[in-house]
Amino acid sequence: MATQAPPSPEEIQQLRRTVEMFEAITESQPDDYQSLEILKEAYAKLGQHDDLRRISLKLASAYQQVGQLSQAILEYEGLLQRNPNDAEARAALAEIESKTSQLRVRSESIAAAETTTAAPVAPSAASRSHARDALAGAQVLAEILVTEKLSTRQALAPLLERLKSESAAASARGEPLTLVQLILDQQLVKFDDLFEMLVAKSGKPFLPLSWYDVDRDAVLLLPREICFRYCIVPFDLISRSVLIATCNPFDDAARTEVESLLDYNLFWYLSPPAEITTALRAAYSLDGKTGKGGR
Numbered sequence: 001m002a003t004q005a006p007p008s009p010e011e012i013q014q015l016r017r018t019v020e021m022f023e024a025i026t027e028s029q030p031d032d033y034q035s036l037e038i039l040k041e042a043y044a045k046l047g048q049h050d051d052l053r054r055i056s057l058k059l060a061s062a063y064q065q066v067g068q069l070s071q072a073i074l075e076y077e078g079l080l081q082r083n084p085n086d087a088e089a090r091a092a093l094a095e096i097e098s099k100t101s102q103l104r105v106r107s108e109s110i111a112a113a114e115t116t117t118a119a120p121v122a123p124s125a126a127s128r129s130h131a132r133d134a135l136a137g138a139q140v141l142a143e144i145l146v147t148e149k150l151s152t153r154q155a156l157a158p159l160l161e162r163l164k165s166e167s168a169a170a171s172a173r174g175e176p177l178t179l180v181q182l183i184l185d186q187q188l189v190k191f192d193d194l195f196e197m198l199v200a201k202s203g204k205p206f207l208p209l210s211w212y213d214v215d216r217d218a219v220l221l222l223p224r225e226i227c228f229r230y231c232i233v234p235f236d237l238i239s240r241s242v243l244i245a246t247c248n249p250f251d252d253a254a255r256t257e258v259e260s261l262l263d264y265n266l267f268w269y270l271s272p273p274a275e276i277t278t279a280l281r282a283a284y285s286l287d288g289k290t291g292k293g294g295r
Contacts, residue, residue, distance in 0.1 A: 007045055014155035015042045016252060017213050018236065019051075026058070026207055033062040033071075034267050041238050053079065057088065064096065072096055121163045137230070138163055138179040139253025148197055150189050159183065167229075174286045176231035180247040181273040195270065204268050209235060209275040210247050218242060219283035221262060230254035233271075233279045240264055245271035245279070 007015060007157040022039045026032055036059040041053040045142035060075035073096060079089035138160060145151045159182045183189050199206050218237040219227070227233055232254055240266040246254065249270060259266065281287050 011162045012046065013041075014213065014215065014236075015046050015143050015238070018042050018238065019046070020210060021207075025207065029205055030058070031062045033059055033068075034063055034074075034269075035064065037207055037239060038241065038243065038267060039240060045239065049082075053086070057092075060089075060092065069096060106238060107245065134162070135163055135167065136253050137248050140252070141179055141248050144197075144201060145183075145189070148159070148201070150197060151183070155188055156183075159186070159188075171225070171228040174228060174281055174284065176228045176273065176274045176277055176280070178231045178247055181231075184273075191272075198249060198270055202270070204246075204249045204270045207245065207269040207271055209233070209271040209279055212236070214279045214283065216283045219280065220263075221258045223261070224284060226257060226261070226281075227280055230257075231273050231276050232258070233283075234262075235279060237264075241267060243267050243269060243270050245276050247271060247273040247276060 017235050019039060019042050022042070023034045025035045026039065029035065036055055037233060040052060040055045043055055045148045056075055060079075063069070063072035063075060075092065075120055076089045076093035076096070079086050080093065081088075093151055142151075142153070142160060143157045146153055147278065156179075162182065163177060163179060167177045180194065183194065184191060195200060195206055198204070213238060214233070214235045214236055218234045221234050221242060222232075223238070230246070230253070231246055231248070232246045234242050234244045242262055244258065244266060247270065248254070249268060255268070
């Protein structure tokens with residue numbers, strides 16, 4: 001079996017920057033399993049086995065916290081494959097498997113009791129189509145803002161109209177127009193209040209993209225038109241994982257289109273639209289500057 005080539009000096013430098021950034025993120029958001037997965041992969045590529053074990057244990061715990069027990073089991077099993085004598089991983093695995101067995105028995109009992117009364121459920125995903133339109137995601141976000149009482153339909157209506165009439169031209173100029181940026185420009189919602197809601201409702205971690213050394217090769221994985229239409233930017237590539245920043249985590253059209261184009265593990269993060277635009281313009285040399293080169 002072919003062995004993976006060791007990382008180049010430039011890649012090692014970038015991996016260390018990635019580690020620094022995501023250690024900070026997971027310190028403030030310990031259940032952010034997405035960032036923990038990135039850290040785990042970075043430490044594995046760096047060959048830092050003690051840190052790899054530490055993050056794997058945190059990742060397994062984070063999976064448990066969000067109810068993804070099967071993923072937690074796989075993580076503990078991976079630890080034991082690397083070190084069969086890992087007593088902490090073995091004890092945690094035994095505990096979680098015991099809980100899983102109890103849940104399975106309980107759920108089977110409930111399912112048996114409800115078999116005769118359960119009504120068939122029509123598959124909603126099969127009958128729902130995604131509009132390949134940046135405005136669709138903005139409309140979903142607007143409804144959430146109204147529901148959360150952060151704004152009103154009357155205040156948001158002119159912003160949606162502006163998006164409808166100007167977004168295509170703005171994207172062509174290399175200046176993506178987004179509902180989030182319009183809201184901030186009009187001071188309809190404070191920055192902190194808006195992004196706290198976005199994080200809480202979407203479960204996506206916030207990442208200040210201006211702190212990150214954006215990888216230009218990662219940016220170019222997606223067509224320019226897609227990035228500017230949806231105001232998204234792939235900002236790093238670690239092995240088979242692509243990290244993508246968005247300002248609207250509720251844009252299903254953007255996510256669907258990206259998933260159809262990239263055969264990678266995709267990890268989505270929330271970033272301010274102005275910082276996404278800056279990263280895109282740098283990558284495409286629209287301001288006379290270029291982004292960081294490939295690894």
